[in-house]
Amino acid sequence: MVRRRSVLASASLAMACAALTPPALAERTLQEYRYFRALSIDLQGRIPSRAEVARFEDPTFDVGQWVDERLRAPAWAERMRTLYMDLLRLEITTAVQFNPQSIVLRRQQILGPDGTPEYVYYRFNQRRSRPETDGDFCLTAAESGVTIDTTGAQRGTPTRVTAATLAARTVLVRPWWLYRDYRAAAPADRFNASAWATRFPNFAPITQLQQEPDGTTVTAAVRVCREEASTAATGTVYFANRPRPATPPFGRIINVPAESAWARTNAGMPLACSGDVAFRSSADCGCGPGLERCMPGANSGTNPPAFTFPTRAPLGPDDPLDQASQAQDDWNLFWWSQEAQRFIEHMVSDDRDFRDVLTARDTWVNGPLATFYKHHAAASCCSASAITLGYTQPEGLFDPARVPSALLPHDTATWTRVADRGPNASGLLTMPAFLVKYGSRRARAHVLYNAFLCRDFVAENVQLAPSTEPDLMRRPGCAACHATLEPLAAYFTRVAENDWTWLPAARFPVMNPMCAGATAAAMSATCRAFYDPAFSSASMGMLRSAYGSAANADAGPIGAARAITQSPEFAACAAENVASAFLGRSLGVDDAPLTSGLSQTFSAGGYRMRALVRAVVLSDAYRNANNLDSDTWRQGASP
Amino acid sequence: MIRCTFALAALTLALGACDAAPSTAPAPAPTPTDAGPAPVQAVPVTSIPGHETLTQDATRKEGPRLMPAETYIRSYLALFGNLAPLEVQTRARGADGSALFDAWNDYLAALGLPDYRVDQPRGNQTNALMMATFERLGVALCDRAVERDLRGTLPLAQRVVFAFDGTPANLTETDFAPRFDVLHRTFLAYPARLAQTDRTRRFFALYQGTVARHRATGAPASRFTPEQAGWATVCYGLLRHPEFHAY
Amino acid sequence: MTDTSRRRFLKVLAGATAAGAATQFPLEALADPPDGANEFFVFIHAAGAWDVMLGLDPRNERRGLIEPPNTDVLDAASLDQWTDAPLDADSQTFRPVRPxxxxxxxxxxxxxxxxxxxRLTVVNGIAVNTVSHPDGTVxxxxxxxxxxxxxxxxxxxxxIANEFGREALFPLISMNFPSWFVGPNLDRRAMPLRTGSVDTVGRSLNxxxxxxxxADRDAVTALLTREARDLAARQQYPDVFNGMGLQYEGLRRMLQSNLRAVFDGxxxxxxxxxxxxxxxxARYRFFQSGAVNAAFAxxxxxxxxxxxxxFSIGSFDxxxxxxxxxxxxxxxxxAILARLVRTLDATPHPTLTGERLAAHTHVLVVSEFCRTPQINLSGGRDHYPNGSxxxxxxxxxxxxxxGSSDPDQLLPRPSGMFSDGMRAIAPPDLLATFLGAFGVDPRRYMRDGEIVRPLLRA
Incomplete structure (x- = not known):
């Protein structure tokens, strides 16, 4: 009996082991297995599966072919994206705020006619024809019992607003953040958390935006001040022709808006409703159909919470690591970064000339980005000084007319290529993620120099003596770096600092006789916003940052892109960055033959990353190197 | 880190020597003069005592680099069954009060993930806290894998980690080896027989020690059988192994 | 490297060597440096570049390029020590604070x-020579x-962790500080333990x-330690695996200590x-997490x-x-620093009987550079190559x-005679002095920087 059991047991064991033991295959060395694992990590972004290892063991396995297949799959693009994100860091800290008043909908709680608390959405500083509420909340203290200060804090005790007043001053709207079909006459496709998680991943208004003040009643429509609910695409300049008192009238906390000379001169002039100018100067312009030009918020603050979405997405928005309720402006900051990252990924996965990363006019946008470019981007323009100089309708780096009209704000996972953003577009250099992350013109130039030419501005240890020399290209101690930096920074002269406002040459010539003045006192305040007295004369004003190179200023960001990509260091730097990332170390003089060969491969191959990466992973440095000390190596421990 | 200079330098000297005349006694060095130190005479390496039959290691040397944090996470997700990160978070946490997992955001900085928002660079060197995090995550994955693969009824072909049949009681090393090889291939992507240390034996001892501890009188209560606990620790060891993280 | 910078590099190197030779780091010249093994260290990065004119290098008059902080551009009402001083018809500046x-x-x-x-040592007029955040931070x-x-x-x-912290359970915990571990010559136990916050450390240790x-997990760690060592013994570049071996051992010690309360905000x-x-x-408006980090310390x-x-506190940008x-x-x-000092005053030293932590804790606060003396068109200040x-x-x-900065342009002024002549103090000098204060020859680690003796307690 015992013998039979042991025979059976042995047979079972043999069968189990047979199932576990792979068939006789190529005797790969440890070095080969390690190489395959490294290839998987670098080209697939993960360790190889057991099945992949088994296929590798097949004697007919062709490493080169396998590499080529991986280079046609999307995963390696993620690796390249992280490589360039490590260099460019195109994510914006939440300390940066993009919440212009023209797009921020605050939410104020009032008492309805029956005493039930209700929300009313409004824009702070909205123009209204009623002097009691011009620039303020649309209900007066007499009508609602409350007044509101600049921060949105409420004062007073709410009283019931009559039905007639509500009907006169406010409108019910089915807004875009709750309705997919918000443009329809009777929107019905309302937000549903579980269904929309599949239809529109990462799109979820926070709970407070879905409910009435009682915290239970589901919001079917939102109440909005009547002016904000306007769907007009154009309006007219509003000039109230009323004096502005020293103290706020009508019991307001906030004074009535000041009337500008420009508004007086241009009263009645048509205006497109996008942009800051229309918001400040027109009582006809609102938030558009379904309030699509504005961003919702769950309180009356300047940057209220709005949506639940990832705070960080190192694997991409399709694989979020968290979901959190975030402030209104963080929505745009998040998608700006995703645009830049997706653009980089497409550069490599589509096997494009990598120089396009700086020069190309195309991009990829999804719904939130389409909404931003169509409706929000213009909100950063134009300041009072710009208006005075005649710049009232911003000329974008991304022409809103080229934004795909089919994309709606909910289309977070639908990415559409825009073949041509417009004549001012230039790769990453004209994307908000880049322009805001590197807010100053010098910072933009510096990061390009560093990331794409592999060069540093290293200051010598000289003393910075006081000097009155404004030209940093000549100033002792500064010249060593700024002789190069200023001309490079000049390429960004026509892009405002800290945002993407374009300063067209027709309005802002490099040398402008209308803005003459060799001192701050001699130049008007309006001109000083754009022109630098330090480099101006009694007859001509010089555009700020243009002194480094007027020609570069007129060339614009595309000029910077050409200068960088046409530099002989561009290819070598790309080769160095990729080789360094894949070898996991800095490169030294001993690597010169490797980087030189890779650089030639890259440039001769049309600046394609696929060819460069292929050359790296098939190189001797990557493929055949080992970490065995020589004694171990001699003992036959296999490399 | 400095790489690949030493072997190459030795090679250069060796190759230069190899072109010289066959091994003879080296010529005496010239006497130093006031003109400076005497030049060093090149000699064939084989003329140096002990080097006559020494094989020259001319191979290129590269040290290990740390797997990027994103790759670690993607590998982790794949080992969990190719699930999405938030799904893994939910499953790893479970609803059993096990406190096996917190949230991804709790681990990202320790894993070396860069934070571009505040220009925090990538961590590409290990430290003790990173090791602690690798252990935390490894325990969660392996314990859930034991639950899924060894306690459940999942067919062999669908098991991501423990893709082998039942575990006999009193496992011998002969029984252990092929099973261990499956895990070794899963995590380290090569057969255990090629390991440069006495790995199979070490891990078998680990397995046996765990089983013994769990069988001992007065052992702490566990939701695993002793054998399952044994395999869990083997899994920990491979998922936390230096060769898993460095490549 | 350009020719000019190469020459400069060689000159600096020669100077540094001369300085090293001249001083020979005479430990006896430093009055009995404290034994670093009984000392504790806190490093704080005021991230984003602070405006020194409001704090450590005050300016309250218009002069040269300087537009002092004033009520037009600053929320002065929130500053407890702000006392108005006349500036012009529309705005006020401040009266300096000198107890x-x-x-x-x-x-x-x-x-x-x-x-x-x-209790304070202020260093002004630090010659920073950069206005790039990443570069200035490093x-x-x-x-x-x-x-x-x-x-x-x-x-x-x-x-400092390499010199004095190798035996500690946590030689160095770095919370968003610009910590760097470079080169093969440092002990891998001194590798910064990088984390986002105190709480996340606790979760990694759960x-x-x-x-x-x-006991099961400990057995695994013991096995892995042997694996790491054995593999390292066969390697041409063993430092990574040797380091992992040390870190496995460090982990065992960490897990054996009950530190839950330490890592719980x-x-x-x-x-x-x-x-x-x-x-x-009473909560801090901006830096509650910074205060938690200080309490953790x-x-x-x-x-x-x-x-x-x-750790890093900010942003001041x-x-x-x-x-x-x-x-x-x-x-x-x-305020956090003041309360930290007071807390250290009240806390006994863990090993030196009768001593307080304050007598054995050393805090260094740096920022990458400062802000322009001028106000820009947006009502703020930009970057400026001076530091405190x-x-x-x-x-x-x-x-x-x-040290000091000049009265007209807020630029660093020569503060002392260094090996390369009269010049302003620079960041490497400050760091070299910090090492020297504890008997460490900075030349073991740093290419640049000289000990500034006047900074040290005689």
Whole structure:
């Protein structure tokens, strides 16, 4: 009996082991297995599966072919994206705020006619024809019992607003953040958390935006001040022709808006409703159909919470690591970064000339980005000084007319290529993620120099003596770096600092006789916003940052892109960055033959990353190197 | 880190020597003069005592680099069954009060993930806290894998980690080896027989020690059988192994 | 490297060598440096570049390029030490703050810390020579500029951890500080333990006992330690695997200690309510997490489980109307420092009987550079190549200011004779001095920088 059991047991064991033991295959060395694992990590972004290892063991396995297949799959693009994100860091800290008043909908709680608390959405500083509420909340203290200060804090005790007043001053709207079909006459496709998680991943208004003040009643429509609910695409300049008192009238906390000379001169002039100018100067312009030009918020603050979405997405928005309720402006900051990252990924996965990363006019946008470019981007323009100089309708780096009209704000996972953003577009250099992350013109130039030419501005240890020399290209101690930096920074002269406002040459010539003045006192305040007295004369004003190179200023960001990509260091730097990332170390003089060969491969191959990466992973440095000390190596421990 | 200079330098000297005349006694060095130190005479390496039959290691040397944090996470997700990160978070946490997992955001900085928002660079060197995090995550994955693969009824072909049949009681090393090889291939992507240390034996001892501890009188209560606990620790060891993280 | 910079490099190197030769790091010349093994270190990075005119290098008059902080651009009402002084018809500037007995004049943002003037060493007029955040941050922490996106040398917290922290359970915990571990010559135990916050450390140390036990996991770690060592013994470049071996051992020690309360922000707040107030209205407006980090430092020192803590507080990068908060931001940072010092005064040293932690804790606060003396078109201040630092350390001369900036342009002025002549102090000098204060020859680690003796307590 015992013998039979042991025979059976042995047979079972043999069968189990047979199932576990792979068939006789190529005797790969440890070095080969390690190489395959490294290839998987670098080209697939993960360790190889057991099945992949088994296929590798097949004697007919062709490493080169396998590499080529991986280079046609999307995963390696993620690796390249992280490589360039490590260099460019195109994510914006939440300390940066993009919440212009023209797009921020605050939410104020009032008492309805029956005493039930209700929300009313409004824009702070909205123009209204009623002097009691011009620039303020649309209900007066007499009508609602409350007044509101600049921060949105409420004062007073709410009283019931009559039905007639509500009907006169406010409108019910089915807004875009709750309705997919918000443009329809009777929107019905309302937000549903579980269904929309599949239809529109990462799109979820926070709970407070879905409910009435009682915290239970589901919001079917939102109440909005009547002016904000306007769907007009154009309006007219509003000039109230009323004096502005020293103290706020009508019991307001906030004074009535000041009337500008420009508004007086241009009263009645048509205006497109996008942009800051229309918001400040027109009582006809609102938030558009379904309030699509504005961003919702769950309180009356300047940057209220709005949506639940990832705070960080190192694997991409399709694989979020968290979901959190975030402030209104963080929505745009998040998608700006995703645009830049997706653009980089497409550069490599589509096997494009990598120089396009700086020069190309195309991009990829999804719904939130389409909404931003169509409706929000213009909100950063134009300041009072710009208006005075005649710049009232911003000329974008991304022409809103080229934004795909089919994309709606909910289309977070639908990415559409825009073949041509417009004549001012230039790769990453004209994307908000880049322009805001590197807010100053010098910072933009510096990061390009560093990331794409592999060069540093290293200051010598000289003393910075006081000097009155404004030209940093000549100033002792500064010249060593700024002789190069200023001309490079000049390429960004026509892009405002800290945002993407374009300063067209027709309005802002490099040398402008209308803005003459060799001192701050001699130049008007309006001109000083754009022109630098330090480099101006009694007859001509010089555009700020243009002194480094007027020609570069007129060339614009595309000029910077050409200068960088046409530099002989561009290819070598790309080769160095990729080789360094894949070898996991800095490169030294001993690597010169490797980087030189890779650089030639890259440039001769049309600046394609696929060819460069292929050359790296098939190189001797990557493929055949080992970490065995020589004694171990001699003992036959296999490399 | 400095790489690949030493072997190459030795090679250069060796190759230069190899072109010289066959091994003879080296010529005496010239006497130093006031003109400076005497030049060093090149000699064939084989003329140096002990080097006559020494094989020259001319191979290129590269040290290990740390797997990027994103790759670690993607590998982790794949080992969990190719699930999405938030799904893994939910499953790893479970609803059993096990406190096996917190949230991804709790681990990202320790894993070396860069934070571009505040220009925090990538961590590409290990430290003790990173090791602690690798252990935390490894325990969660392996314990859930034991639950899924060894306690459940999942067919062999669908098991991501423990893709082998039942575990006999009193496992011998002969029984252990092929099973261990499956895990070794899963995590380290090569057969255990090629390991440069006495790995199979070490891990078998680990397995046996765990089983013994769990069988001992007065052992702490566990939701695993002793054998399952044994395999869990083997899994920990491979998922936390230096060769898993460095490549 | 250009020819000019190569020559400069060689000159600096020669100078440094000469300095080294001249001083031979005579330990006897430093009055009995403290034994670093009994000392604790806190490094703080005021991230984003602070406006020194509001704090450590006050300016309150229009002169040259300088537009002083004033009520037009700053929220002065929030500053406890702000007293109006006339500037012009529409705005007020501040009266400098100089407590009785203080040799240091502060700006109004100094807040609570002014009362502790006798514990402070201020260094002004630091020649920063960069206005790039990443470069300035690395320069401030390591004494070297970025090269190819990386630092060529280790940061000061890593060096101190390498010298004095190798045996500690946590040699160095780094919370968003610009910590760098560079080169093969440092002990891998000194590798900065990088984390985002104190709480996340605690979570990484959590373990469930429902499936396997601590003994099981310990056995795994022991096996892995042997594996790491055995593999390293066969390697051409063994430092990575040897380091992992050390780190496995460190992990075992960490897990054997019950440190739950140390890595719990809420627990730390309840242990140190003055340092980390939680009541509504008393909480910090900006830097509650920074205060938690400071409390963590105290608790970790008290339990003798840590040698160095480094963390970042910020951001002070106020280019536009956010400059209005610059004073309040600094006031909060200085308040945390003041409360940290007071807490250390009240906390006994873990191993030196009768001693307080304050007598053995050394705090260094740096920022990457400062802000322009001019106000820009957006109502803020931009970057400027000048710097200030703050040291709170018994090893340093207190109630003392070293260095200065010029009165017209806020640029660093020559502060002393160095091996390469009369010049302003630079970040590597500050860091070299910090090492020298504890008997460490900076030349072991740093290419640049000289010990500035006047900074040290005689």
């Amino acid at each position: 009785s007995g203080s040799n240091i004049t502060f700006g109004p943002a100094i807040g609570e810390l002014a009362a502790l003037y006798d 320069f401030a922490a390591t004494g070297r500029h970025l090269a190819g996106g990386r630092s060529p040398e280790s940061s000061i917290d890593t060096l 373990r469930s006992e429902l499936f396997t036990s601590a 809420a627990a730390l707040a309840s242990l140190y309510p003055t340092l980390v107030p939680t009541a509504a209205g 105290v608790e970790a020192m008290k339990r003798n489980v840590m040698r160095c803590v480094s 106020t280019h536009n109307t956010n400059y209005r908060n610059q004073g309040a931001l600094q006031q909060e940072l200085f 630092a703050l040291i709170i350390s018994p090893a340093f001369r207190s109630n003392f200011v070293y």
